[in-house]
Amino acid sequence: MDARRIAVIGGGPGGLYAARLIKLACPSWEVTVYERNVDGRTFGFGVGLTPSTLRSLDEADPDSAADIRRAGHAGHGMEMRVGAGVRLPGGGNVAIGRAVLLDILRIHAVRAGVRMVTAHVDLPDLEADLIVAADGVRSGVREKLAPEFRAQVELDDALYLWAATDFALDHATFVPAHTPHGVFVVHAYPYGPDRSTFLVETDEATWRRAALDVADAHTEEGSSDERSLEYLADVFSDVLLGHRLLGNRTRWQRFATVRCGRWCHDNVALLGDAAHTAHYSIGSGTKLALEDAIALAQALVGEASIAAALERYEAIRRPWVERFQAIAARSHVWWKNFPRRLDLTPARLMTSYMTRAGNVTVDRFAEWHPDVVADAATAFGGEELSAETAADPAQLANAVLGSSIPGIGRRVVDCEDLTAFAVPLAESVTDPWGPEGAHVVARARGMLEAGARMLWLTGDGGRPAALSRCDLAERLRLDTGAVVGVDLPASLAADAVGALLGARADLVRFR
Ligand SMILES: Cc1cc2nc3c(=O)[nH]c(=O)nc-3n(C[C@H](O)[C@H](O)[C@H](O)COP(=O)(O)OP(=O)(O)OC[C@H]3O[C@@H](n4cnc5c(N)ncnc54)[C@H](O)[C@@H]3O)c2cc1C
CATH class of the missing domain: 3.50.50.60 (FAD/NAD(P)-binding domain)
Structure with missing residues (x-):
C-alpha cells in the first residue's frame, strides 16, 4: 500500500x-x-491481563x-469468602x-x-x-x-460501581455482603503495592432500597458518588480493614x-x-x-x-x-445470580464459579486445584474423595456420576421411566436466565402443581445447547425447588460432572 x-x-x-x-x-x-x-x-482503576x-x-x-509486565502486579491468588471460604494460590495473571x-x-x-x-x-x-x-x-x-x-447495545438491569482502595489485598477476593437492603457483592483484586480494584455489584431493587439511586442522582457529572462510596466502605469494612474507598469519576453504571x-x-x-x-x-x-x-x-x-x-x-x-x-x-x-448460591459449600461454589462460562471444564480445574474439586465432590456425594482421585478425569467422573441420590438412585440414569415429567427445551432457548427461561419455569411450576415429582430437560444439539440446558436446569432448581435432571451428549462427561458439582443439575442422562 x-x-x-x-x-x-x-x-x-x-x-x-x-x-x-x-x-x-x-x-x-x-x-x-x-x-x-x-x-x-481516565476512568477506572486496575485491569487484569491473563498469561x-x-x-x-x-x-x-x-x-x-x-x-507492561514490569509495571504490572503479578502472582495474586483468588479467594471466595463464603462460609469458611476457599483460597486458590496465585496464577499467572497480571x-x-x-x-x-x-x-x-x-x-x-x-x-x-x-x-x-x-x-x-x-x-x-x-x-x-x-x-x-x-x-x-x-x-x-x-x-x-x-x-x-x-x-x-443492551443495558444490564443490575448495577456496578468501579472503585478502588489504598492497599493491596493478598488475593483477588469475592465477597457477598448481606445488608437490610439486600446483597452487595465485591470483586476486588490488587493491582499495585498500595492499590486494589474494588468493584461492587448489586441488583436494582437493593440499590433503590439503600437509596443509592438518590445518591447517584445527586452526583455531578464527572465527579464520584461519595455517598455510595461511604455506604459501601461501611458494608465492606471487614474486607477494607479500616482503609477507605477511592473514586475516580466513580458512580453506579449499568454494563x-x-x-x-x-x-x-x-x-x-x-x-x-x-x-x-x-x-x-x-x-x-x-x-x-x-x-x-x-x-x-x-x-x-x-x-x-x-x-x-x-x-x-x-x-x-x-x-x-x-x-x-x-x-x-x-x-x-452467573454473577447476577451469585447471591442465590450462597448455601453451597465453598468448594462447590468455587467449582460452580470456575466452570460458570463453559471455558474451563471441571477436569481442567481439577488439574490445577484437585483438593478443591475433591472437597466439592465429597460434599456432593457424601463419600470422601481424595485429591489424587479428583485429578484423574475418569476416576472423578466415576465417583461423581456413579454417586447416588436418596430415593432416586444413581446420578446418571439410563432408563426412560425415571422421566416423571419432561420439559422439552427447544434449542433456541439461548437465555436460560431471561424471559425464555422464565417461560419454561412457569410451565414447570404448572407441571409440579399437576403432580410431577421431578423435572427433566430433554434436548439435542452440541455443547452450547447442552450448557444452556444446564443453566436452565439450575434456574429450575432454584426457582421451583424441584429435583431437575438434564439430557447431555455422552461426549460431555466433564460438563456433566461440572453441572452436578456446581449444583446446576441433580441428575444427568447421557443421550
Ligand atoms: C468495571 C470494569 C472492569 C474492567 N476490568 C477489566 C479487566 O480486568 N481486564 C480487561 O481486560 N478489561 C477490563 N475492562 C474492560 C476495559 O476497561 C475496556 O474493554 C477497555 O478499556 C476498552 O478499550 P478501548 O480502547 O476500546 O476503549 P476505552 O478504554 O474506553 O478508550 C476510549 C477512548 O476514546 C476517547 N474518546 C471517545 N470519544 C472520543 C472522541 N470523539 N474524540 C476523542 N477521543 C474520544 C475516550 O476519552 C477514551 O479515552 C473492565 C471494564 C469495566 C467497566
Whole structure:
C-alpha cells in the first residue's frame, strides 16, 4: 500500500496500541491519535491481563510488553469468602492500573512516531485514508453509523460501581455482603503495592432500597458518588480493614453489551469496546481491544488495499470476539445470580464459579486445584474423595456420576421411566436466565402443581445447547425447588460432572 494517513479516534488501550503497531509496521505512514482527555485522565482503576494476553503482547511488540509486565502486579491468588471460604494460590495473571497502562502505551506510541492530539473529534473533522474508531463503549462513530454497523447495545438491569482502595489485598477476593437492603457483592483484586480494584455489584431493587439511586442522582457529572462510596466502605469494612474507598469519576453504571453486525464501513473500522464489549467478570475488554489492534495492524501490512485489509481484520477477529462474548454472557448471568448460591459449600461454589462460562471444564480445574474439586465432590456425594482421585478425569467422573441420590438412585440414569415429567427445551432457548427461561419455569411450576415429582430437560444439539440446558436446569432448581435432571451428549462427561458439582443439575442422562 502507498503512504497513508491513519486517524485513530480514542487514546484508550485499543487506539494507542493500534497506532503504535501500525506506525511500527509502516513507518512512512502518518498516524495520529485524537484523545479528548488530557494525558493521564481516565476512568477506572486496575485491569487484569491473563498469561495468554501477555503472550500475545510479547509476540506483537516485545518492548511495550516488557514495560507492561514490569509495571504490572503479578502472582495474586483468588479467594471466595463464603462460609469458611476457599483460597486458590496465585496464577499467572497480571493486574495493572489503567492509567499506568495508558501511560506506557502512549509513551511507546510517541516513540514509534505517532502524533498525539488532544481534541474531541468527529468523523467529518477528519481527512484520512483510514479512520480507526477506538472511541470506547459509548462510541460516537458507532452511534453515527449505527445502521451501517448494525449496532445493538443492551443495558444490564443490575448495577456496578468501579472503585478502588489504598492497599493491596493478598488475593483477588469475592465477597457477598448481606445488608437490610439486600446483597452487595465485591470483586476486588490488587493491582499495585498500595492499590486494589474494588468493584461492587448489586441488583436494582437493593440499590433503590439503600437509596443509592438518590445518591447517584445527586452526583455531578464527572465527579464520584461519595455517598455510595461511604455506604459501601461501611458494608465492606471487614474486607477494607479500616482503609477507605477511592473514586475516580466513580458512580453506579449499568454494563452495556455492545454487538455490531459489521465492524467496518467504507474507510472506518471500529476497534475495541466501540465494536464489542465482554462483561468485566471475565476481565477481557482490554485484551480484546489490544488483540483487535494486533489483527488490524497485521491486516494492513498483509493486504494491498484498505478495503481488503478491513475485510481481513473483521474476518479474523469476529469469531474470536464472538466466542469471548458468549463466555462473558454466561459469566455475567452467573454473577447476577451469585447471591442465590450462597448455601453451597465453598468448594462447590468455587467449582460452580470456575466452570460458570463453559471455558474451563471441571477436569481442567481439577488439574490445577484437585483438593478443591475433591472437597466439592465429597460434599456432593457424601463419600470422601481424595485429591489424587479428583485429578484423574475418569476416576472423578466415576465417583461423581456413579454417586447416588436418596430415593432416586444413581446420578446418571439410563432408563426412560425415571422421566416423571419432561420439559422439552427447544434449542433456541439461548437465555436460560431471561424471559425464555422464565417461560419454561412457569410451565414447570404448572407441571409440579399437576403432580410431577421431578423435572427433566430433554434436548439435542452440541455443547452450547447442552450448557444452556444446564443453566436452565439450575434456574429450575432454584426457582421451583424441584429435583431437575438434564439430557447431555455422552461426549460431555466433564460438563456433566461440572453441572452436578456446581449444583446446576441433580441428575444427568447421557443421550
Ligand atoms: C468495571 C470494569 C472492569 C474492567 N476490568 C477489566 C479487566 O480486568 N481486564 C480487561 O481486560 N478489561 C477490563 N475492562 C474492560 C476495559 O476497561 C475496556 O474493554 C477497555 O478499556 C476498552 O478499550 P478501548 O480502547 O476500546 O476503549 P476505552 O478504554 O474506553 O478508550 C476510549 C477512548 O476514546 C476517547 N474518546 C471517545 N470519544 C472520543 C472522541 N470523539 N474524540 C476523542 N477521543 C474520544 C475516550 O476519552 C477514551 O479515552 C473492565 C471494564 C469495566 C467497566
